[in-house]
Amino acid sequence: MNPICIDKNEILKRYKPIDKHTHKGIQGHALLIGGSYGKMGAACISSKAALKTGCGLVTAFIPKCGYEIVQISIPEVMVLTDVQEKFISNITFDIVPQAIGIGPGIGQELATHKAFHELLKTNKVPLVIDADALNILSQNKSWLSLLLPKTILTPHPKELERLIGKWNSEEEKITKAISFSxxxxxxxxxxxxPTHIINGDIIYENSTGNAALATAGSGDVLTGMITSLLAQSYEPINAAIVGVYLHGLTADIALPETGYQSFIASDVIANIGKAYLSIENEA
Ligand SMILES: NC(=O)C1=CN([C@@H]2O[C@H](COP(=O)(O)OP(=O)(O)OC[C@H]3O[C@@H](n4cnc5c(N)ncnc54)[C@H](OP(=O)(O)O)[C@@H]3O)[C@@H](O)[C@H]2O)[C@@H](O)CC1
Ligand SMILES: Nc1ncnc2c1ncn2[C@@H]1O[C@H](COP(=O)(O)OP(=O)(O)O)[C@@H](O)[C@H]1O
Ligand SMILES: [Mg+2]
Structure with missing residues (x-):
């Protein structure tokens, strides 16, 4: 059970510097499916985080009530709306994304269960599953067999418990997570x-981050970041590793200015640039 430490060396092995001839059409298009009435913020921050992590295009798929909220708060993000006002009920899109992130703020309406099930039945695009999409999956475990290999799940401890059941020790938690993976x-x-990443038998332990991240929406931001890296053609395990490392690094960089208490999820997004620069400076 010896985890591999995710430190700068591990990141430099996986980090892809920008090609100076790239353009937005080949930097990857991420689709973030999120939000419901009262939780549109989750869709805003996950899609903004995806853009700030470097993919060329981001589309947010949201319920109708979020249209102006997302367009005004992040004009760089394109928006597709569901037929329903307050929740997602039917996920259809005519774009060709290279990665999809689903879950932040979507709630657990029955129609949203159905929409998620339909997506899983037809999806061929690398996928990140978070938040309420994980909770829906936990209530419908037979759908797990529909997931493409190397789909990324990002549970916090309660979401993990809903997926794999209770554990009595850290060791048992890891053993159960390995079997599940x-x-x-x-x-x-x-x-x-710290955050651990499980890829079959291999366990990684992240070395960045601090208690400033214990704030609403910081996980929604992580979903956007990992989805963005997937859209930029990172292998799923590398998208997870680099995303988690960069996410934690933003909090380490911001801490001297914000302290623990005043750091919020938007500060993660605001510091992604500095986190990238700190990796670049080591390269
Ligand atoms: N601005 C917005 O739009 C926002 C929207 N959001 C959206 O809201 C939806 C619900 O998501 P959620 O995570 O708040 O609810 P839920 O799954 O019931 O988990 C909460 C319970 O889990 C536990 N727990 C959590 N972390 C833990 C830890 N580290 N270590 C141990 N336990 C831990 C803890 O349980 P307790 O300890 O109280 O038993 C806690 O009470 C989701 O779609 C999300 O995207 C939010 O992101 C906020 C900003
Ligand atoms: N004390 C802490 N130290 C380091 N990281 C933390 C701490 N508390 C929370 N985090 C990180 O913050 C994020 C919280 O995610 P999550 O619980 O899904 O938040 P939300 O659903 O509100 O967006 C995770 O990446 C987690 O690892
Ligand atoms: Mg969360």
Whole structure:
């Protein structure tokens, strides 16, 4: 059970510097499916985080009530709306995304369960599953067999418990997570302090981040970041590793200015640039 430490060396092995001839059409298009009435913020921050992590295009798929909220708060993000006002009920799109992130703020309406099920039945695009999409999956475990190999799940401890059941020790938690990852061929980002990433038998332990991240929406931001890296053609395990490292690094960089208490999820997004620069400076 010896985890591999995710430190600068591990990141430099996986980090892809920007090609100076790239353009937005080949930087990757991420689709973020999120939000419901009262939780549109989750869709805003996950899609903004995706853009700030470097993919060329981001589309947010949201319920109708979020249209102006997202367009005004992040004009760089394109928007597709569901037929329903307050929740997602039917996920259809005519774009060709290179990665999809689903879950932040979507709630658990029955129509949203159905929409998620339909997506899983037809989807061929690399996928990140978070938040309420994980909770829906926990209530419909037979759908796990629909997931493409190396789908990324990003549970916090409660979401993980809903998925794999209770554990009595850290060791048992890891053992159960490894079996789950192997059974369904999934990458599991077990968020916490520290975050562990499970890829079959291999366990990684992140070295960045601090208690400033214990704030609403910081996980929604992580979903956007990992989805963005997937859209930029990172292998799923590398998208998870680099995303988790960069996410934690933003909090380490911001801490001297914000302290623990005043750091919020938007500060993660605001510091992604500095986190990238700190990796670049080591390269
Ligand atoms: N601005 C917006 O739009 C926002 C929207 N959001 C959206 O809201 C939806 C619900 O998401 P959620 O995570 O708040 O609810 P839920 O799954 O019931 O988990 C909460 C319970 O889990 C536990 N727990 C959590 N972390 C833990 C830890 N590290 N270590 C241990 N336990 C931990 C803890 O349980 P307790 O300890 O109280 O038993 C806690 O009470 C989701 O779609 C999300 O995207 C939010 O992101 C906020 C900003
Ligand atoms: N004390 C802590 N130390 C380090 N990281 C933390 C701490 N508390 C929370 N985090 C990180 O913050 C994020 C919280 O995610 P999550 O619980 O899904 O938040 P939300 O659903 O509100 O967006 C995770 O990446 C987690 O690892
Ligand atoms: Mg969350």
């Amino acid at each position: 192997k059974n369904y061929h999934l990458v599991i980002v077990m968020k916490g302090a």
